[in-house]
Amino acid sequence: MATVATVVGGVALASMMPASAATIDTSAYYQLVNVFSGKAIEGSGGAVVQRTSDGSASNQQFQFLDMGSGYYRLKSKASGKVIEIAGSSTADGATVQMASGAGSTAYYQQFSLLDNGNNVVRFKNRNSGKALDVWEWSSADGARISQYQDLNGTNQQFRLVKVGSGGNPTPAPSPTGGSGGPSTTWPSSAGSVSISGTVSVSGTFDGGMKTYCCIGDGGQGESQDPMFKLANGATLQNVILGSPAGDGVHCEGTCTLRNVWWNDIGEDAATFKGTGGGTSYVIGGGARSGSDKVFQHNGNGTVSISNFYLKSAGKLYRACGNCSSSYQRNVKIDNVILDDIDMVAGINSNWGDIATITRVTLINSSSATVCGKYKGVPKGSEPSYLGEGWNDSNCKVKESDITYR
Template structure:
């Protein structure tokens, strides 16, 4: 039998442990660190476990999203005017997100059209592209926009996964890409150019692929690569960070080197693991 004093001591220890946990969470929030509770993906490797869609829905006209849309892991695919899945420029997207919108738990199937457009700041959470059309997602906000991609993955991207045409900052974490050409491209020849920032953390890519990120050195772009895993590229042909000299005339941009420099291409050898 436990004495009253022992029960009181245990009760005090339990309360102290709860207070410590709550204090720790509060500290993370105060410092701006991300807190993931109940997430199904704890690493890029987990992100590579492609989900089974919960039903399918054809989309004949772009779906506008404002606020939060939870797709419940349904597959959405283009039909009718949205049945394109090639690289033709100017295709309409499956989803168009208003400034501040969130799209989560969605699978975009084939045909994928031009995937997702973000008009301003947006959040894409646990979004999967089974067969990328023109691009998976295009970011079009202004200089103050922040785009967040958390979880999910994309495969069969014969050109780009993420296209950054507007300004602002893109943050991608716990994301997987398979069979792609370019994971991220800061627009090299848009008529209006910006200084663009991108951060990639805990990313798993599987060859074949050509480059992780492409940025415009002359416009002050920067890309940070952290905890990157590259699978099936023992010869290291996938370029981590390609620099370009961008323009606003529509011409094909020239390359400008591909080495880490601490200013435009920010990563260390230890940030990239080959398997």
């Protein structure tokens, strides 16, 4: 997810100064600027959304009301209302809204501050135990703020910017595996689950960070069964795929893979097969030990990959160049760390594919191709490589978007 600027949309936060999470001034007002998007939390009517940062906007200014025991309410200067989890919900994706204060035991209106350092915190709701979250890693104005289990993603991290004290907020750190980027530390397994066949998922499957194993032979052989098959709209989260993992994950429509880790990529980590358009998301997580592509895009629509770590593989993403059906496909890649790879994204320019690539750190990959163009062909033939693209109609990437280490 290069450095995230806290000067957003041409608006310089020149009249504000960051505050330490450990020294909250309860008499002051703060902007809460998301580290991922660079945009500020805003109370807009009854809704809580993010908006391009404006230090003079009173609906982007919040006072911390001390509720004791390390918990606070977040009170809007504009409305006098506080941020709450609607209906006292404990569900991922629950609505976050503005409402009148409801008493000292209304724990769904209270948040503790988890300190990431550098004036960055996460807000953990006292009732649900979940963190405020820019939903689906959106960088758009008006994107909703929700709650999700605390994964310490940059979309859950907010810089505290004290209003009216002069100075500029400190930029977020660049993606090195710390608080500003993907984790390069492999997660500890919470246990092992042995499966003998594909697990079908509709709705949300939360693996509780257990390791699921084993299908296939761990090789590149085609037509291996997947470990998980996701129905349209399904979410797979908090799962470690052991080795061998067959053909990884199949998304039959659009899907979300959140905090999923592949111990060994095998054939492919995930294949996106949906033909109904829309966007599938890979959010957080990581993969390692692959000789070819990691994410294979056979259907149409868009695959969005963010906050992801990859160690030793061929391509992070490949739009199928010789599937039985040809489509125009898009990929968005943002805030990823790729160590020892050959190519970031391979697309088919003759079919109008578009790769948008931002904030990529390449380690041990100085000769890697960033955006490779191919000529897609009918099934049974092999696509030809046309060369690398930079900042053109198919490859939306600039040299400044890539950091080499």
